[in-house]
Amino acid sequence: MIDGRVLIVGAGGLGVPAALSLARMGLGTVGLIDPDPVELSNLHRQVIYGISDIGTPKAEAAARKIIELNPGGVAEPIVAAIDESNAREIVARYDFVIDATDDPTAKFLINDACVRAGRAFVYGGVLGMGGQAMTVIPGRTACLRCVFEGPPELGEIASCREAGIIGPVAALIGLLQADEARRFVLGLESGLAGGILTYDATGAPRVRVTRVSPRRGCACESRASIGCGDAPARN
Ligand SMILES: [Zn+2]
Known part of the structure; x- marks a missing residue:
């Protein structure tokens, strides 16, 4: 069992592979927040769910499966949307957060809540044949x-x-996110802190990591106690 608490925001294309990976590695506690029920159209890509889960909240159905895979662990389903009113309080309960949402507005909400609460997180995004x-x-x-x-x-x-999401691309990004969570809770060095990974599967797949530096005057500074401009530049 790996001691640690990881929150997955969104139990869909990215969140499902991340949750399966964390359960199989024996993570102590996995939190899952998602407001939606399982639908038939989710089943081909979101492989944690089966026909009998249709209509059940995704967070609850995924939590059940996590416990099946890792009976000694704890799964904490939260059937709700993350929003301005609850984000900071929810992320603060965990050691590390996986942004597995498909909504750009929610990604910035998670960013700001995690910066304010001082919680590390991994952003993930997929669009068509590309991922980040x-x-x-x-x-x-x-x-x-x-x-x-x-x-x-x-x-x-x-x-x-409209560009949609390709299952295997989402699965790859979700697994990378789970690996970042694993490294964090084990105290190992992150592979993607200070660098944005882009994956492009159009034609021959290409992976690139571009270094990024904290930017003084970044908009999170007005919201956070630790502004990005205060961060020591790495490398
Ligand atoms: Zn910033």
């Missing part, structure tokens, strides 16, 4: 707003939804 992941250690490495400044416009978000 980056670990943020508040006060040490660049946050999401250092890199992207803010969520895209609503029109852009809509066109992203």
Whole structure:
């Protein structure tokens, strides 16, 4: 059993492979927050769920499966959407957070809540044949707003939804996120703190890690006790 508490925000394309991986490695506590029930259209990609789970909240169905795989562990399902009112309090209960949402606005909400609460997290994003992941250690490495400044416009978000998500790409990013959680709770060095990984499976797959530095004046500074500009630049 690995001692540690990891929260997965979103029990879908990224969150399911991350949850399975954490359960199989024997992580002590996995929290899962997701407001939605399992639907038929989820089953091909979100392999933790079966036909009998349709209509059950994803967080609860996934939590049951996690306990089946890791009977000595604890799963904490939270059937709710993460929002301004609950984000900081929820992330503060965990050692490490996995952003497995498909909503750009939620990603910035998680970023700000984790920076404020001083909790490390790994961002993940997938779109079509591409994926991204980056670990943020508040006060040490660049946050999401250092890199992207803010969520895209609503029109852009809509066109992203149309581009869809490819299951194997999401699975790869979700597994990388679980590995970042594993490294963090074991006290090992992160592979993706201070670097954003991009995976492009159009044609021959390519993986690249681009170093990113904390940016003074990053918008999280107005929200956080530890601003990114205060962070010592790495490398
Ligand atoms: Zn920042």
